[in-house]
Amino acid sequence: MTQQLTFYIDRDSQLHRLNPLTKIVLVFSFIIIAFTGPWYLLPAVLIVLAIIPLSFLGRIQKEYAAATRKLLLPVVGFLFVMQSLFHPDTGEILLKLWFLDISVGSLRYAFLTASRIFVMVSAFILLLLTTHPSVLMSDLTRRGLSGSFAYVITSTLQILPQMRAKASTIIDAQRSRGLDTEGGYRQRVRALLPLAGPLVFGSLVEVEERAIAIEARAFTSTQPKTYLTEIPDTPLDRTIRWSLVVLTILTVGSNLWL
């Protein structure tokens, strides 16, 4: 019941202390640089010289490595193999496997695609591991994001685990009344209705009550809001953000103008 849907690791590090917006800018500039960079090794350089050092800076290298191993490597590995086998051949052919050829060109392309995806997912993992969702949302609301939108995001993170718990309670309750939830497909589909019904209708009632509860606390008040936690935005943050923006523009530009 107490489980929450966040990846956040509570530690004290320079990366944790950065303003959430700085980290978001970091994520997107990395992605843009990796996808538009003029050199096929650029994403790999980004991984080695920026992403891995950042995971150490944030003191979350272990968690980052674990997420990479479990989540990222299987996907990226699969992508690499498929791309090197099926990308149209260019350049010298290195290996012939029945009707499939692996060429220098296809290998290079596969490597580029895989490392791009690697950068993209890694950047998000770093953000999520070092930024608490409520801090992220409250900083973005302060900068003009709609309060209702932020509410939808943070409350989803909290309420999904609760709904899962409730679903399993309903399953137990219906089973104890003799509902057969195992067996062939037909059986299972038939069993779905008595499970989904209470969950959906129960949730609708809850939504109304929760709406009353947050209205009772002036959620839709038109007064300017204040915020409990202070989220620092230092000159360092601004420097980093602007440097990243400049770097990104240069990378995109080098692709267009060179």
Added chain:
Amino acid sequence: MALIDIKNLTYQYPITDRPALRDLSLKVEENEFLAVIGRNGAGKSTLCYTLAGFVPHFFRGDLQGTVRVGEKESAESTLNEWVLQVGLVFQNPFNQISGSKFTVYEEIAFGLENIGIPREEMHQRVEDIMSRTGITDLGDRSPYALSGGQQQRVALASILVMEPRVLVLDEPTSQLDPIGTRQVFQVIKSMSGRGMTVVLAEHKLEWIAEFADRVIALQDGKIILEGSPGEVLTSPRLDDIGIAPSRYTRAARAAKEEGLWPAGQPLPVRLEEARQGFQRIIDGH
């Protein structure tokens, strides 16, 4: 002038065919503790929602008559203004957690953030209300990792921190165990002791007898009994409207039918009053 003044209130929810409240008039004085009883569907919750401004601002529907609290009239205010003077706590503690905050401390501050209270003052008010509701040690916990009684006190604190003039409670303990019930009532009692006006819809008659200054009984959206807890809660008419009197009242009534109950001794609602009466029987009046 009464703090709360409801005049000739008739209200019907959308897509229903009969009114939930009919021509109801009610005054509540400042610092009064009013209890509302009635069986399910009698209009208790609707009355609570009306006092708290959710009827008609949230539920819409057709409202006649006027609801005044202090200087303001409900129909002429917005819900956001209204909730600052009338706070509402209802049954299900779980559904009153905003869901957007990850700790109890943040959860309580949620309302203050919404109305733009400066940070310094926010901390002060949150800490103050946490100590008054006895949840200071829960500050860092997730609001979902609490027992029902704790959660309901968090919900109470989240409303009280906004410092409303009136606290409206719609069966706040109906989903709690006896310990949680006692803790929640202790908070309500202490708030009432500090001068807050309280309107409480509740089934637990013994608790009502302990706290309330006045009791009204609703049936089909009308007030059919009104008076002191001693009068209303022991009235024979309670059975007619489907409310079971407390076990102490029933025991004393049985004694009365046997001709044993001392003349002039009022019928009890709570244990202590019952003990006095039965003591007099034993002592031979």
